[in-house]
Amino acid sequence: MQDELIPLYEGFDTARKIMDMLEDKYGPKSETYIQLLLEQFNALKMFENDSMVDHILKLEIIAKDLSNAGHEISDIMQVSTLLNSLPESWDHVVTSLTYGQKDLSMVTLPALLVVEEVRMKRRKKNNGNLLIAEDSNKGQGKNFKKRKAQNQGKKQKQNSKKKHGCFVCGDMGHFKANCPKHKKNDNQ
Numbered sequence: 001m002q003d004e005l006i007p008l009y010e011g012f013d014t015a016r017k018i019m020d021m022l023e024d025k026y027g028p029k030s031e032t033y034i035q036l037l038l039e040q041f042n043a044l045k046m047f048e049n050d051s052m053v054d055h056i057l058k059l060e061i062i063a064k065d066l067s068n069a070g071h072e073i074s075d076i077m078q079v080s081t082l083l084n085s086l087p088e089s090w091d092h093v094v095t096s097l098t099y100g101q102k103d104l105s106m107v108t109l110p111a112l113l114v115v116e117e118v119r120m121k122r123r124k125k126n127n128g129n130l131l132i133a134e135d136s137n138k139g140q141g142k143n144f145k146k147r148k149a150q151n152q153g154k155k156q157k158q159n160s161k162k163k164h165g166c167f168v169c170g171d172m173g174h175f176k177a178n179c180p181k182h183k184k185n186d187n188q
Contacts, residue, residue, distance in 0.1 A: 034071045037062055041073065044085045052117040056082065056110045079104045082113075089120075 012018045024030075041062045046055040059082055063073045083094045093116050097104060101112075165172040168182040176182055 030069075034066065034069050037066045037069065038071070041066065041081060044081065046086050046090075048087050048089060052110075052113050055085070056113065059085070060106070075105050078106050079109055082106075082109060086113075090116075 009018050009021065012021065041059070044055075044059055044062070046052070059078065063078055066073050083098065086094055093113070097109070097112065101108075166174050166179045166182075167176045168179045171179075
């Protein structure tokens with residue numbers, strides 16, 4: 001105890017009486033303490049990367065401290081505060097739970113939220129893997145189409161050689177410009 005506080009408690013003859021006085025003034029049942037806990041309870045917010053289990057635990061600890069201080073928080077109020085404390089990415093879950101579930105309580109809600117958190121993390125991980133796969137294949141479609149078109153052009157040229165043949169000698173497999181007999185005729 002600080003020296004300045006000693007005169008306030010000199011009139012008490014036992015340590016127990018001093019402790020009772022201190023608890024009444026500063027203890028967990030004071031109005032100031034309850035007000036502080038209520039502010040913490042109402043201001044509680046979960047951030048995007050926070051763990052759902054940790055967030056629920058914080059809320060339950062504050063509610064338990066309020067209960068110990070003689071200020072009980074109803075189950076409905078705890079459910080409402082928990083749902084309102086979730087980040088925007090959870091809005092679809094909040095809407096679904098608010099309008100879909102008739103009997104939300106602090107017994108069922110935490111389990112539902114933890115299951116949804118696991119599902120959302122798995123989906124985010126799978127979407128990340130899909131994006132990586134899409135990026136690695138990006139552009140291959142264009143190149144594949146170009147190569148296919150080039151190969152088809154070569155096949156068409158080869159096929160036309162087979163069908164029509166040379167106009168000079170009539171043999172298949174070459175054209176007039178590549179004909180060995182045509183070159184002999186030009187040299188003579």
